[in-house]
Amino acid sequence: MAEDCDILISGGGVAGLTAAAVLGHAGLSVICVDPFAPVTERDADGSDLRTTAILQSAQALMETAGIWDHLAAHAMPLQVMRIVDAGGEQAEPRVTHDFNASDISERPFGWNLPNWLLRRELVARLKELTNVDFRPGVGTTRLFSRTTEARVSLTEGGPVRCRLVLAADGRQSPMREAAGIGVQTRRYGQKALAFAVTHPIPHQNVSTEIHRTGGPFTLVPLPDHDGAPSSAVVWMEDGPTAQSLYHMDVAAFEKAMSERSCYLMGPLELASRRTIWPIISQTADRLVGERVVLMAEAAHVVPPIGAQGLNMSLADLRCLLDLITNRPDELGNVEMLRSYERQRMPDMRLRVQGIDLLNRASQVHARPLRDLRAMGLDAIYSAAPVRRTLMQMGLGVR
Known part of the structure; x- marks a missing residue:
C-alpha cells in the first residue's frame, strides 16, 4: 500500500535538504530521500570540503524558514x-x-559556509519539523505519474504517492531520467x-x-x-x-x-x-514533467564562478514556494508547473551562458x-x- 505525502523530494544534498526545510516550514507534508547519508564532519571520509556563499536573497529565504538560526x-x-x-x-x-x-x-x-556544515545544520532543522520525514540511505527507482498524482518506488519500503515530485538529485538525476527529460552538457x-x-x-x-x-x-x-x-x-x-x-x-x-x-x-x-x-555546464531541456519539477543540479549545472550554483538552486525553490503559497490547491498541476518553467527557464539560461563565457x-x-x-x-x-x-x-x- 502506498504512503501519502504532499511532496516527495529526491535528493538529500544541500539543495534537497533546504527544500525539505522550506516546504516543511510552509506546512506541507514532505518525504525527502537520498541513497547516501549526509557526511556532517569536516575530516570524515567523503565530506564535501567545498563551501557555499549564501547570497542575500537566499539568506532571506533560509531565515524565513527557520534555517538561518542554525547557520548564523x-x-x-x-x-x-x-x-x-x-x-x-x-x-x-x-x-x-x-x-x-x-x-x-x-x-x-x-x-x-562549508558544505559539510550546511548539511549538518540542515539535518538538525529537519528534526524540528514533524511534517518532514528525511530518509538517508533510501533512493528512488521508478516513477509513475498521471494528471492527479505521482507514485515513486523506493529502494527500501513501499511506494510513495504524492502530489508533486521535486527532483533535486544531482546532475545524473534519476527522477529527471524517469520523467524522460533530456539534458545538454558542455565539457x-x-x-x-x-x-x-x-x-x-x-x-x-x-x-x-x-x-x-x-x-x-x-x-x-x-x-x-x-x-x-x-x-x-x-x-x-x-x-x-x-x-x-x-x-x-x-x-x-x-x-x-x-x-x-x-x-x-x-x-x-x-x-x-x-x-x-x-x-561542466548542463541544462535540462525542460524543467517540468507530469507531476515532476526539476531544481538545482537536476536542472542546471555551472562552473563554480560568482557564487551562482546554490543560489540559482534557491531561486528555483523561492519560485516554487511562491507558486505553492499563491495556488495551494494547484500543487503539482499543469498550470503551476508551466508557470514555474516560464519563470525560471530564461534566468537559468542567461546565467548558465554568462558563467560559460566567464569560464572560457x-x-x-x-x-x-x-x-x-x-x-x-x-x-x-x-x-x-x-x-x-x-x-x-x-x-x-x-
Whole structure:
C-alpha cells in the first residue's frame, strides 16, 4: 500500500535538504530521500570540503524558514568580492577590481559556509519539523505519474504517492531520467580542486578570484583555523594539470598554490585534504514533467564562478514556494508547473551562458588572449553603472 505525502523530494544534498526545510516550514507534508547519508564532519571520509556563499536573497529565504538560526553563528560575511587578472609573464596582479557590498546594500554580499556544515545544520532543522520525514540511505527507482498524482518506488519500503515530485538529485538525476527529460552538457576539459588553507595575512572578509590560465583560483573567507586566518580554495585547472596537483606531495603543492595565488595572502598552508571533481555546464531541456519539477543540479549545472550554483538552486525553490503559497490547491498541476518553467527557464539560461563565457575567458593560455581578457575586465569593471548592474545581477536583484 502506498504512503501519502504532499511532496516527495529526491535528493538529500544541500539543495534537497533546504527544500525539505522550506516546504516543511510552509506546512506541507514532505518525504525527502537520498541513497547516501549526509557526511556532517569536516575530516570524515567523503565530506564535501567545498563551501557555499549564501547570497542575500537566499539568506532571506533560509531565515524565513527557520534555517538561518542554525547557520548564523558559523557564517563568515563576504563584504568584498575582488577580481584579479594575473595573466602576465609573471604570476602577479596586473588588474584588480573590488566589488564592495556597501555600494548597493547595508548588508554583506553573502555569508560563506562549508558544505559539510550546511548539511549538518540542515539535518538538525529537519528534526524540528514533524511534517518532514528525511530518509538517508533510501533512493528512488521508478516513477509513475498521471494528471492527479505521482507514485515513486523506493529502494527500501513501499511506494510513495504524492502530489508533486521535486527532483533535486544531482546532475545524473534519476527522477529527471524517469520523467524522460533530456539534458545538454558542455565539457571544458577542466577539473576543480577544493581544499582549505591557512595564511598569515587576514582575508578581511574579502573573497578573491584570481585569473591566469586554466581557470580561476578563488579564495573565500573562513573562520580562523587553529588560530590562523583561513580560506576555502577552489582551484580550476585543465584536467591533466589538476590531476597532477591532486597527487602532488604537500610541500610541492603548497609552493604551487602559493605561487598561483600571487602570494596575496602570503604563503598558503594546506589545512585539509584535497578533493577533485570535473567541471561542466548542463541544462535540462525542460524543467517540468507530469507531476515532476526539476531544481538545482537536476536542472542546471555551472562552473563554480560568482557564487551562482546554490543560489540559482534557491531561486528555483523561492519560485516554487511562491507558486505553492499563491495556488495551494494547484500543487503539482499543469498550470503551476508551466508557470514555474516560464519563470525560471530564461534566468537559468542567461546565467548558465554568462558563467560559460566567464569560464572560457578564464581558461585562455595564449598571451594575446590573456592581454585581451585583462583589458576587457578593466574596461567593464571600471564603469560604475556596469559594476552596479553586475553586482545586482549576482545577488539576484532585478
